[in-house]
Amino acid sequence: MIKTIKKFFGCSAGGVANIFAITALPLSLLMGGSIELTHMELSKRQLSSALDAAVLAVAREITEDQEEANALGYAFLQASLPEDLKDRITEYNFQITDADVTGSASLSVQHVIFSQLPGIDTVSAHAEALREAKYVEVALVLDNTGSMGGSKISSLRSAAHSLVDILFGDQTYPEYLKVGVVPYVATVNIKNEHFSETWMDVYALNSRHGENFDESEGSVNHFTLFNQMGVEWKGCVESRPSGYDVTDDAPTTTDVETLFVPYLWPDEPPHEGNDHDYDNNYIYDDGLDEDATPAERQANAAKYVGGVNTYDETPSNTSGPNKSCPEPLTALTNDRSRVESAIDAMDTWNDGGTNGAVGLKWGWAVLSPGEPFSQGAAYDDDETRKVLVMMTDGENQIWGGWDNHNKSHYNSYGYLGLEHLGTSSKNSAKAEINDRMLTLCDNIKAQGIQIYTITFRVNSSALQDTYEACASDPSMYFNSPSDNELKSNFKVIARKIANLRLTR
Secondary structure, three states: OHHHHHHHHHOHHHHHHHHHHHHHHHHHHHHHHHHHHHHHHHHHHHHHHHHHHHHHHHHHHOOOOHHHHHHHHHHHHHHHOOHHHHHHEEEEEEEEOOOOEEEEEEEEOOOOOOOOOOOOOEEEEEEEEEEOOOEEEEEEEEEOEHHHOOHHHHHHHHHHHHHHHHHHOOOOOOOOEEEEEEEEOOOEEOOOOOOOHHHEOOOOOOOOOOOOOOOOOOOOOHHHHHHHHOOOOOOEEOOOOOOHHHOOOOOEOOEHHHOEOEOOOOOOOOOOOOOOOOOOOOOOOOOOOOOOOHHHHHHOOHHHOOOOOOOEOOOOOOEOOOOOOOOEOEEEEOOHHHHHHHHHHOOOEOOOEEOHHHHHHHHHHHHOOOOOOOOOOOOOOOOEEEEEEEEEOOOOEEOOOOOOOOOOOOOOOOOHHHOOOOOOOHHHHHHHHHHHHHHHHHHHHHOOOEEEEEEEOOOOHHHHHHHHHHOOOHHHEEEEOOHHHHHHHHHHHHHHHOOEEEEO
């Protein structure tokens, strides 16, 4: 027994060594594997962080091209990875959709312990950038003049819808967003659900009210003439006098020049076959002396009693006192369907001309916190960004009437013959509208409102220069020679308006 015990203890050192030899290998593998797993987890975190940065960077670049987005994403990914991982990217993909930017990438990971295990030689990450829910108010000031007819107006509707899709995302009533739509021609229609008669010159006290009529026997009120004709005033207004056409001053009875005069295109003498002659005859001139001049016939207010002979308010060619008055503007709303319906309702309206100044004035009014329309946040509200998007397909101009006493078609500034633009010359009037438009742009930007401008199929370098000067920055002006570029530019602007945040 004692010999047996001594024999056992005599070889105990060798036994311990054998036991250690048996257990050392698993311990080494465990320690090495733990290091490799830690390294793999670190690589995954580094990849995920770099991918987040790359996705946000691609989103800020606002490219429309998927291949370009992928190349940009790869470049940003490379720039954000540690040096030892830059050459290990095995897969990457960056995709742009209407509302977000997504990215995915994979890295190869070097192993010794786990080199033979399948599916453990790579790590992957995914990232997505979506809008930040900060308050944004956007006014879309969109050209609905006759030159926008045919495919142009369809392209504009489609482009505007693409902007709405990006801004609203999957929201129906977002808390962070309000959008208004202002269709403009040579005037703007303000008669919507927020309209108030307190904005209007109901007593014909404004210096522009009734100026087209013979007032030798008393003032002529446009609202009265509409009632006498049995025709509803559609809602368009004339530009205010005394410089108020380029300000955001609220209408008030203490200064009648700030009140708005209802737009009424007068009944003109009969068309006599000359293309440059009178264009809007809708009442018989009964009871007038046969020797009455065209100007006297047009100024006769008595003929409005008893109704009109004929009028048509179906676009694009219209007639009557509401001739060339577009659809009402839509005030700021977070109701997506309301905005989309306003875009769908846009049509083209011939005659009168194009007046970007009046469009801008009412785009500003929509964003303003004061009357008329007071849905906008205060100008000093740091939580709200205000943005105006202005679009046209042609030069500012007053149209028609070369050879008659009016010198033009009717528009928000009346007839050119009245010289409310300081001239009866069409070319000089064009320059004056451009000047007033740029004054408006400066006044709007002074309130902290960002302006994006878009020209569509425009060849005039002078007009392009005007719209570039109107924008808050040259990079915020977009020329669109084609329908596809118009839609692309609306998308670019939408993404520029939208802040971006990472989500999963």
